[in-house]
Amino acid sequence: MPPPRSIRLIASIALGCGAVGIAAVCWTEPASASNVAAGLGEDRELTVPTWLTLLTGGAAVGASAMLAALVTDRRFVDALHEWDRPFPSVSTRSSRVLAIGSVLGSVLGLTALAAVIIVGLEGPAMPTANLAVILAFVGVRALLPMITFLVVDPWPTIDPFRFIARGVTGILDRVRGRERRNTAQTGTEGAKSNAASKNAAILEYPARLSSWPAVLGLGALVWLELVLPVTTDPGVLARVAVGYACVTVVGAVLFSPAAWFRHADPLAVLFRLYGAVAPVQRQDSQFRLVVPGARLRDESVVADSSEVAFAVLLVWELTYNGFVVTTPGRRTVETLVATGLSAHVTYLALLLGGFGLALGLYWLAAHASRRTAPTYRSERALARRFAPPLLAIAAGYHLAHYVAFVASLAPASLAALSSPLAPPVNPTTLLVPGWMGTVEIGALLAGHVLAIWAAHAIAFDCFPGRLQAIRSQYPFVVVMVCYTTVSLWLLTLPTTEPVYVAG
Secondary structure, X not given: OOOHHHHHHHHHHHHHHHHHHHHHHHHOOOEEEOOHHHXXXXXXXXXXXXXXXXXXXXXXXXXXXXXXXXXOOHHHHHHHHHOEXXXXXXXXXXXXXXXXXXXXXXXXXXXXXXXXHHHHHHOOOOHHHOHHHHHHHHHHHHHHHHHHHXXXXXXXXXXXXXXXHHHHHHHHXXXXXXXXXXXXXXXXXXXXXXXXXXXXXOOOOOHHHOOHHHHHHHHHHHHHHHHOOOOOOHHHHHHHHHHHHHHHHHHHHHHOHHHHHHHHOHHHHHHHHHHOOOOEEEEOOEEEEEOOOHHHHOOOOOOOHHHHHHHHHHHHHHHHHHHOOEHHHHHHHHHHHHOOOOHHHHHHHHHHHHHHHHHHHHHHHHHHHHHHOOOOOOHHHHHHHOOHHHHHHHHHHHXXXXXXXXXXXXXXXXXXXXXXXXXXXXXXXXXXXOOHHHHHHHHHHHHHHHHHHHHHHHHHHHOOOHHHHHHHOHHHHHHHHHHHHHHHHHHOOOEOOOOOOOO
């Protein structure tokens, strides 16, 4: 148990965050909400009662305080995070099943990419009837991340860009190997050169870039989703898919698929980081069942500052998409455009400015953590170690942001899948009930509590003393609660169409 002074500090944090939540709720009334940021779906009534919002905020802060003040048994923390169970399997049969699953996954991914391009160019104009839009936004944008952090990461198996890149690289390797065999005259030099050329990249991936290309790529995708009519014009979506495929394959061929999909491809990095939250983890050729979020404790989840930025961007891009379709967001955009900025520049400035603010707040927490719990660890090292819990917050907000969206478009998705080129003229969409707002807030709460627990476990890995480990979490808990409070506030605001853009 921490001394009374620590308990008073925890109580002060709880009261402060609770005050923020109460102020936000008092400012906001229950209102209709929609997923108009995606350009799909319809407005729906979400009854978000004041008492539920207050209860949610208080429960999140209370859970943070309890974990920080009471759970100090390292053996219990270790036992919870190290618990795992392999799925029962026979080795030979398991290898065959994995091989067959890999082939089927590759076929599924290639078929989906082909459908996005072909149906996008030749299919119906109505977005909710077009399979390309359904696959891109209901499938890859909304549903696949949910599967990734709720079950297991399927992206490496179905990723069509990875499959194409590996195929092209394999062909080039064979061509280069054949040329070297034909030109090598004798012995050792030719053999060494041929061995070195196999699976070698044309260019070496610059180590100093780390995963910054993926951060830039994800930011670009979020911005283009808003400013281009990719959700209303399937033809534009098809051309964007072709462009993304070209950039990805060329990059993977130049720098090798292993380096490109580890560091530079935004979708691969996104699914890899979300996969760390999942209860099913793949180790070598075996799947293992773990406690959800247990892997967030591992040092390997976030490798450097660029992946810290990517984790923060995962949280911010969902907040950004929620903000620009609210009344305050619309007014902010209109005010900036009135100063002479173009709409596209305005949305980019809001994206970059908000991301910079969120990232700066997180680094400020890392700096403050070294003061609340003096340590030899650098600010950079603390920021990297405490970044994985942000993935749990992002997962909770993603579920809150998209669960109703996926549910409402389920009938239209099934209709488009059954008849891609001749879907129903008026696709059916479900009217999501008001209690879905409770599910959304519950998802945010679950993500927050999981993040707090993960941060608590990480603190006990990083600091030898119990009190030092507890104190190190204070700044990060405040930042996490701030992120979640803003998310809850956005869920209760009325929504509107984003202005000045066709998407």
